[in-house]
Amino acid sequence: MSVVTNTTTIGAIDAPSRRNTELMMVVFAVFISVFAYANVGLALNGELPSGMLGYGIGLALLGGVAHLVVRKFAPYADPLLLPLATVLNGLGLALIWRLDQSPRFQALDTFVPAASKQLLFSAVGVALLVVVLVALKDHRILQRYTYISMVVALFLLILPMFFPAVNGAKIWIKIPGVGTIQPGEFAKIIITIFFAGYLMVKRDALALASRRFMGLYLPRGRDLGPILMVWAFSILILVFETDLGSSLLFFGMFVVMLYVATERTSWIVFGLLMSGAGAVGVASFEPHVQDRVTAWLDPFAGWGKEDASEQMAKSLMAFGSGGTLGTGLGQGNSDLIGFAANSDFILATVGEELGLAGMMAFLLIYGLIVERGVRTALAARDPFGKLLAIGLSGSFAIQVFVVAGGVMGLIPLTGMTMPFVAAGGSSVIANWALIGILIRISDTARRPAPAPAPSPDAEMTQVVRP
Amino acid sequence: MNKPLRRIAIFCGLLVLALLIRDNWLQYVRADELNSHKYNRRVQIERYAHERGDIIVDGKSVTGSVETTDSDFKFKRVWKNGPLWAPVTGYSSQAFDSSQLENLEDGILTGNDDQLFFDRTLSMFTGDKKTGGNIVTTLNGAAQKAAFKGLGGKKGAVVALDPQSGAILALASTPSYDPSVFAGNSLKDSDARQKLLKDKDKPMLNRALRETYPPGSTFKVVTAAAALENGLYDSIDEKTKSPLPWTLPQSTQPLTNEGNIPCENASLREALRWSCNTVFGKMSDDLGNDKMIEQTDKFGFNKEVFTPVRADASIYPKDNRPQNAMAGIGQASNRTTPLQMAMVASAIANDGKLMQPYMVAERQAPNLDVIYTHKKEQLSQPLSGENAQKVQQMMETVVKNGTGTNARINGVTVGGKTGTAQHGLNNSEKPYAWFISYAKTDNGSPVAVAVVVEDGQANRDDISGGGLAAPIARDVMKAVIDSK
Numbered sequence: 001m002s003v004v005t006n007t008t009t010i011g012a013i014d015a016p017s018r019r020n021t022e023l024m025m026v027v028f029a030v031f032i033s034v035f036a037y038a039n040v041g042l043a044l045n046g047e048l049p050s051g052m053l054g055y056g057i058g059l060a061l062l063g064g065v066a067h068l069v070v071r072k073f074a075p076y077a078d079p080l081l082l083p084l085a086t087v088l089n090g091l092g093l094a095l096i097w098r099l100d101q102s103p104r105f106q107a108l109d110t111f112v113p114a115a116s117k118q119l120l121f122s123a124v125g126v127a128l129l130v131v132v133l134v135a136l137k138d139h140r141i142l143q144r145y146t147y148i149s150m151v152v153a154l155f156l157l158i159l160p161m162f163f164p165a166v167n168g169a170k171i172w173i174k175i176p177g178v179g180t181i182q183p184g185e186f187a188k189i190i191i192t193i194f195f196a197g198y199l200m201v202k203r204d205a206l207a208l209a210s211r212r213f214m215g216l217y218l219p220r221g222r223d224l225g226p227i228l229m230v231w232a233f234s235i236l237i238l239v240f241e242t243d244l245g246s247s248l249l250f251f252g253m254f255v256v257m258l259y260v261a262t263e264r265t266s267w268i269v270f271g272l273l274m275s276g277a278g279a280v281g282v283a284s285f286e287p288h289v290q291d292r293v294t295a296w297l298d299p300f301a302g303w304g305k306e307d308a309s310e311q312m313a314k315s316l317m318a319f320g321s322g323g324t325l326g327t328g329l330g331q332g333n334s335d336l337i338g339f340a341a342n343s344d345f346i347l348a349t350v351g352e353e354l355g356l357a358g359m360m361a362f363l364l365i366y367g368l369i370v371e372r373g374v375r376t377a378l379a380a381r382d383p384f385g386k387l388l389a390i391g392l393s394g395s396f397a398i399q400v401f402v403v404a405g406g407v408m409g410l411i412p413l414t415g416m417t418m419p420f421v422a423a424g425g426s427s428v429i430a431n432w433a434l435i436g437i438l439i440r441i442s443d444t445a446r447r448p449a450p451a452p453a454p455s456p457d458a459e460m461t462q463v464v465r466p
Numbered sequence: 467m468n469k470p471l472r473r474i475a476i477f478c479g480l481l482v483l484a485l486l487i488r489d490n491w492l493q494y495v496r497a498d499e500l501n502s503h504k505y506n507r508r509v510q511i512e513r514y515a516h517e518r519g520d521i522i523v524d525g526k527s528v529t530g531s532v533e534t535t536d537s538d539f540k541f542k543r544v545w546k547n548g549p550l551w552a553p554v555t556g557y558s559s560q561a562f563d564s565s566q567l568e569n570l571e572d573g574i575l576t577g578n579d580d581q582l583f584f585d586r587t588l589s590m591f592t593g594d595k596k597t598g599g600n601i602v603t604t605l606n607g608a609a610q611k612a613a614f615k616g617l618g619g620k621k622g623a624v625v626a627l628d629p630q631s632g633a634i635l636a637l638a639s640t641p642s643y644d645p646s647v648f649a650g651n652s653l654k655d656s657d658a659r660q661k662l663l664k665d666k667d668k669p670m671l672n673r674a675l676r677e678t679y680p681p682g683s684t685f686k687v688v689t690a691a692a693a694l695e696n697g698l699y700d701s702i703d704e705k706t707k708s709p710l711p712w713t714l715p716q717s718t719q720p721l722t723n724e725g726n727i728p729c730e731n732a733s734l735r736e737a738l739r740w741s742c743n744t745v746f747g748k749m750s751d752d753l754g755n756d757k758m759i760e761q762t763d764k765f766g767f768n769k770e771v772f773t774p775v776r777a778d779a780s781i782y783p784k785d786n787r788p789q790n791a792m793a794g795i796g797q798a799s800n801r802t803t804p805l806q807m808a809m810v811a812s813a814i815a816n817d818g819k820l821m822q823p824y825m826v827a828e829r830q831a832p833n834l835d836v837i838y839t840h841k842k843e844q845l846s847q848p849l850s851g852e853n854a855q856k857v858q859q860m861m862e863t864v865v866k867n868g869t870g871t872n873a874r875i876n877g878v879t880v881g882g883k884t885g886t887a888q889h890g891l892n893n894s895e896k897p898y899a900w901f902i903s904y905a906k907t908d909n910g911s912p913v914a915v916a917v918v919v920e921d922g923q924a925n926r927d928d929i930s931g932g933g934l935a936a937p938i939a940r941d942v943m944k945a946v947i948d949s950k
Binding site: 104211232256259260261263300305313316317319320321322323324333351355356359360363364366367370371375377378383386387390393394397398400401404405408409410 | 467468469471472474475476478479481482484485486488489490492493494496497498500501503505506507508511538711
């Protein structure tokens with residue numbers, strides 16, 4: 001029964017679910033990725049790669065299963081999020097596979113092909129997305145786990161302290177038989193849940209019960225204290241683990257969520273002041289950071305020392321040689337960058353082989369995911385959903401900016417992974433989960449409002465019988 | 467909460483915009499600079515990604531390319547008979563850059579030169595494999611081989627020119643090296659290069675172009691030309707005013723001759739025939755430093771010569787009177803390259819006209835289309851045709867019945883001049899044996915040649931130049947004449 005009433009601004013007619021649009025775009029995303037494979041194979045060996053069918057079917061299965069689950073469990077979800085994530089993941093697989101074919105890498109003793117593993121991780125990621133959509137009927141359930149989230153997130157952040165540093169950063173834990181995991185990638189999502197839950201409860205207190213101090217509104221300590229402590233604690237852990245990118249990410253996400261929750265611009269001012277102080281403070285005692293800043297200011301100065309600065313210079317040259325249209329997939333020399341070419345520096349391969357055009361397309365796809373996330377936050381009807389969605393999409397945006405800006409020399413390099421594209425299990429799994437939560441919130445947000453219950457008063461006054 | 471959300475949306479948009487702007491800056495504005503950066507290994511990879519064009523002598527290539535698998539660089543340069551052609555081609559190494567023709571003609575050889583733009587674009591559409599263009603040299607294989615054979619195990623150099631065009635016919639320098647041994651990028655290549663660099667005989671030094679020697683008595687030809695050009699003497703058979711003994715000006719040091727030879731008031735012809743130090747030393751002093759410099763400048767001294775490979779400048783410096791007198795017999799601070807002395811001989815053989823020496827006859831596109839042909843070019847006129855013929859007569863006497871009889875060729879007119887240049891402190895080191903000469907047929911002179919052998923053994927002037935260097939010059943000239 002379709003009833004149009006004037007008691008609500010949202011019509012109760014069936015809103016278009018856009019599931020067919022999503023399906024078409026997922027198919028498109030899979031095709032683009034398969035074409036990328038074919039392109040690499042033809043350029044490198046003059047024939048279609050033997051693994052193309054396997055990867056194509058694998059990717060199609062992932063996209064297809066995810067789509068069916070969304071169709072069943074989140075029918076009103078935003079139709080763009082899944083295809084955008086699929087195309088990034090698919091192109092990432094093609095790029096990683098392309099770097100696997102590099103004779104320079106294959107000559108290294110430490111060489112292990114990464115593409116098949118990445119496909120496996122993607123499958124785990126999609127499985128996690130399915131779990132999120134099936135198990136999480138409503139994102140508001142997550143509110144219940146506000147403080148548990150806090151404990152889990154801090155636990156995940158502390159964990160790598162007990163494992164040896166890899167390439168100067170203590171962000172990995174090694175589980176025998178499984179491999180290495182970056183718990184920070186998961187902590188990022190879980191701490192967002194804590195921030196959202198806590199800020200939703202305290203936002204009025206934070207915004208209103210404040211004292212004026214030097215033209216700024218300062219909240220009471222008992223409102224701000226706990227969250228400030230958790231936040232400071234996580235930043236400290238990350239600084240000690242020398243995971244700079246994540247520190248920046250947590251900080252930015254925190255400021256964004258606080259600003260959205262309280263609607264007070266003063267938080268932005270605070271945030272900028274504190275980040276400035278923090279950056280200067282960390283840079284003054286941490287040689288790792290100083291190296292990165294030096295490398296950023298003059299990447300070519302440290303040539304021949306085989307340090308981060310040289311990697312930076314090689315990355316810039318990869319971008320430069322790509323030019324406007326790129327060399328074509330498989331025809332560049334981005335593997336000259338060395339061991340991090342398929343993880344931190346994977347965008348350099350995009351820049352070299354797909355050129356400015358391909359790079360802009362990638363950046364726009366990322367931008368689109370972020371803006372669909374913000375759109376979800378806008379559409380969400382509950383403050384928790386709004387905060388969670390903006391927290392997740394804000395952290396996604398900051399991560400993209402920090403990584404892409406780092407490899408392009410816009411800001412100092414900090415060493416995080418490019419979501420979905422870079423080789424790395426934790427990253428791709430965590431980001432699929434992130435997309436799952438966003439899809440869940442968007443489904444709730446876009447779901448048509450239920451038809452209002454019949455009003456007993458109206459019933460009483462309506463019928464006048466003789 | 468929607469107002470801050472919208473602002474955050476704008477903020478995220480600005481982040482992406484910043485990335486887009488940076489990307490455009492990097493990949494559009496700075497692309498060329500980064501792509502050709504000196505540290506960018508892609509430049510090297512591209513250079514060796516395709517088969518390099520060849521350097522051609524007598525219609526056959528003296529170079530080649532082989533595919534390698536041991537590094538980033540796909541093709542490696544190889545030389546057919548490397549030591550024979552290294553003084554001409556230079557080297558082209560994956561690890562150690564390139565030199566000489568390999569370096570100067572790199573654009574054509576790699577196929578990246580702007581002149582080949584059309585070919586490149588065309589082959590992009592036809593799908594042809596990219597290859598480099600060829601460099602056709604002026605070298606004469608037989609003459610080059612004769613030069614190397616003559617020099618044998620001795621240190622020295624030979625330059626042969628076609629006096630009528632300036633074409634370089636032979637360019638030999640010994641000991642030579644095989645550029646193939648360090649053309650690659652491996653440790654073995656590096657070791658081989660180090661060994662060559664450390665060799666005390668300096669095999670990688672191009673003695674024909676980059677080493678200057680005291681010219682010794684061969685320089686008397688230049689002094690004679692200066693005397694005739696400045697009207698000091700009109701006839702080569704009139705007696706000169708040359709006392710014996712003759713004391714150097716502003717000095718009590720007598721200038722001596724090698725042995726007891728008839729030099730007192732000898733005519734120009736006789737003085738050159740016997741190689742009289744006293745006659746030519748006084749002649750240089752009579753002319754003065756300025757006139758000598760003027761004459762040497764006309765022969766091409768005092769500036770670098772580009773063939774297109776650069777040759778060091780030969781020098782006739784400003785000097786005091788005794789030194790200027792000594793320079794007139796090639797025994798002071800004047801120094802010349804073998805190329806320069808070949809130019810002197812060729813100018814005399816070509817009736818006074820000095821042609822620009824060159825070794826690139828043609829440049830060919832990868833499809834063998836000729837895109838450049840050298841046009842012969844006169845560099846200067848060091849002496850008049852009449853005076854040139856007078857000097858020719860003098861030089862022909864030297865070969866016919868003077869110090870240069872070893873250069874005689876049956877049925878061919880040959881003119882030449884020997885020289886033994888002393889060097890080292892108090893002449894402590896072995897002298898250099900010199901010989902410059904030209905051959906003449908009915909159609910003018912086809913070849914002029916300069917030979918220097920560093921370890922001249924004999925003590926007596928001239929005889930060693932005639933004994934060591936003249937036979938080499940004869941063989942080279944004969945090779946050129948026979949191949950015509």
